[in-house]
Amino acid sequence: MSNYKIAAIPGDGIGVEVIAAGVEVLKALAAKRGTFGLDFEHFDWGSERYLREGQYIPEGGLEALKSFDAIFFGAVGSLEVADHVSLWGLRLPICQGFDQYANVRPARVLPGVTSPLAKGKAIDWVIVRENSEGEYSGSGGRVHQGLPIEVATEVSTFTRVGVERIHRFAFELARSRPAKHLTLVTKSNAQRHGMVLWDEVFAEVAQDYPDVRTTRELVDAVTTTMVLKPEQLDVVVATNLHADILSDLAAALSGSLGIAPTANLNPSRDFPSMFEPIHGSAFDITGKGVANPIATFWTAVMMLEHLGETAAAAELMSAIEAVTESGLHTPDLGGKATTREVTDAVLALIRR
Numbered sequence: 001m002s003n004y005k006i007a008a009i010p011g012d013g014i015g016v017e018v019i020a021a022g023v024e025v026l027k028a029l030a031a032k033r034g035t036f037g038l039d040f041e042h043f044d045w046g047s048e049r050y051l052r053e054g055q056y057i058p059e060g061g062l063e064a065l066k067s068f069d070a071i072f073f074g075a076v077g078s079l080e081v082a083d084h085v086s087l088w089g090l091r092l093p094i095c096q097g098f099d100q101y102a103n104v105r106p107a108r109v110l111p112g113v114t115s116p117l118a119k120g121k122a123i124d125w126v127i128v129r130e131n132s133e134g135e136y137s138g139s140g141g142r143v144h145q146g147l148p149i150e151v152a153t154e155v156s157t158f159t160r161v162g163v164e165r166i167h168r169f170a171f172e173l174a175r176s177r178p179a180k181h182l183t184l185v186t187k188s189n190a191q192r193h194g195m196v197l198w199d200e201v202f203a204e205v206a207q208d209y210p211d212v213r214t215t216r217e218l219v220d221a222v223t224t225t226m227v228l229k230p231e232q233l234d235v236v237v238a239t240n241l242h243a244d245i246l247s248d249l250a251a252a253l254s255g256s257l258g259i260a261p262t263a264n265l266n267p268s269r270d271f272p273s274m275f276e277p278i279h280g281s282a283f284d285i286t287g288k289g290v291a292n293p294i295a296t297f298w299t300a301v302m303m304l305e306h307l308g309e310t311a312a313a314a315e316l317m318s319a320i321e322a323v324t325e326s327g328l329h330t331p332d333l334g335g336k337a338t339t340r341e342v343t344d345a346v347l348a349l350i351r352r
C-alpha cells in the first residue's frame with residue numbers, strides 16, 4: 001500500500017479554512033478506500049510567521065520540503081505585508097526552487113453552477129501557464145531610489161529551454177484530450193524579442209505533434225474568444241503573466257474564483273509538485289466561514305491524479321459534482337451555504 005507524505009501549507013486568509021476542509025476530505029477518502037495512506041505534516045509558513053520571525057520559510061525549510069510527495073498549499077497575502085514581499089517570500093521560492101515550470105489550470109462549468117456566459121457549458125479548457133520565467137522571472141532592479149530620476153526595470157526572460165519544455169508539455173496534454181487542439185497565446189506583434197522566440201519554438205515543437213491541431217491568438221484577442229466563442233478553445237498555452245490573467249477570467253466565466261483549481265508541476269518529478277486553489281487570501285470573507293472549498297477539493301483531485309491515485313481522484317470529483325449539482329452553494333455561487341456545510345456534504349458522499 002502506498003503511503004504519501006503531504007506537506008500542508010495553509011498560509012494566509014481563507015487558505016487556512018479551505019486547506020483544513022481539504023485535508024479532512026482527503027483523510028476521509030483515504031480511510032474509506034483503504035488502498036493508500038496520506039500522512040500530512042502542517043507548516044505554519046504564512047504572514048503571521050513572517051511578521052513574528054522575519055521569514056516565511058525558515059532556514060532549511062525548502063530542503064525539508066524536498067522529501068514530500070506533494071505540497072497542498074492554501075494562499076499567501078496579508079494586509080500587513082506588501083504583496084510582492086509575501087509572494088516572493090513563500091509561493092515563488094517554492095515554484096522556482098522546485099522547478100515547477102508547468103502550471104495547469106482546468107476550467108469547466110460544474111453541474112448546477114451558472115456561468116455568466118450564455119454559452120458557458122462549452123467551457124472545457126485547460127490553461128497551461130509557463131511558471132518559471134517570462135514576466136515573473138524576478139529579473140530587474142531599481143536605480144536612484146527615491147530620487148526624481150528613479151528608474152525601475154522588470155525584465156521578461158525567455159530561455160529556449162524554458163519555452164520548449166512548456167510547449168512540449170502543452171502539446172502532450174493536448175494530445176491526451178479528445179479535441180487534440182492547442183492554442184498558442186502570444187503578443188509577438190508588439191513584443192518582438194521574447195515573444196518571437198516563444199512563437200518560433202512553438203512552431204518547431206509542433207513538428208513533433210502532427211496529430212494536434214494548432215491555432216495562434218494574440219492575448220488581447222483571446223479574451224474575446226473566451227467570452228464569445230468558448231467552444232473554439234481546448235488547451236491553451238500562455239506565458240506566466242498572460243496565463244495568470246486569462247485563468248482568472250476563465251475561473252469567473254466558469255462561475256466563480258472559488259471553484260478553480262491549479263497544479264504547479266515539476267513534470268520530471270525531481271522535486272515535489274504543489275497543488276493550490278487559484279484564489280488568494282480573500283480578506284473580505286476571511287474568518288466568516290463562507291469560503292468556497294470546492295476549488296481546494298478539485299485541487300485535491302489534481303493532487304491525487306499526480307500521485308497516481310486515479311480511482312480516488314475520480315471518486316472525489318464525482319462527489320464534488322454531486323454537491324454542486326444539488327444546489328448547495330456558498331455565497332460566491334449565489335447560495336447561502338457555509339464552508340462547513342459544503343464540506344460535510346462532500347464527506348457524507350465519500351463515507352456513504
Ligand code: ATP
Binds near residue numbers: 075257292332
Ligand atoms: P490574490 O492577489 O492572491 O489572487 P486577492 O485577495 O486579490 O488575492 P482573491 O483572494 O483571489 O483575490 O479573490 C478575490 C475575491 O474573490 C475575494 O475577495 C472573494 O470575494 C472572492 N473569492 C475568492 N476565492 C473565494 C472562495 N474560495 N470562496 C468565496 N469567494 C472567493
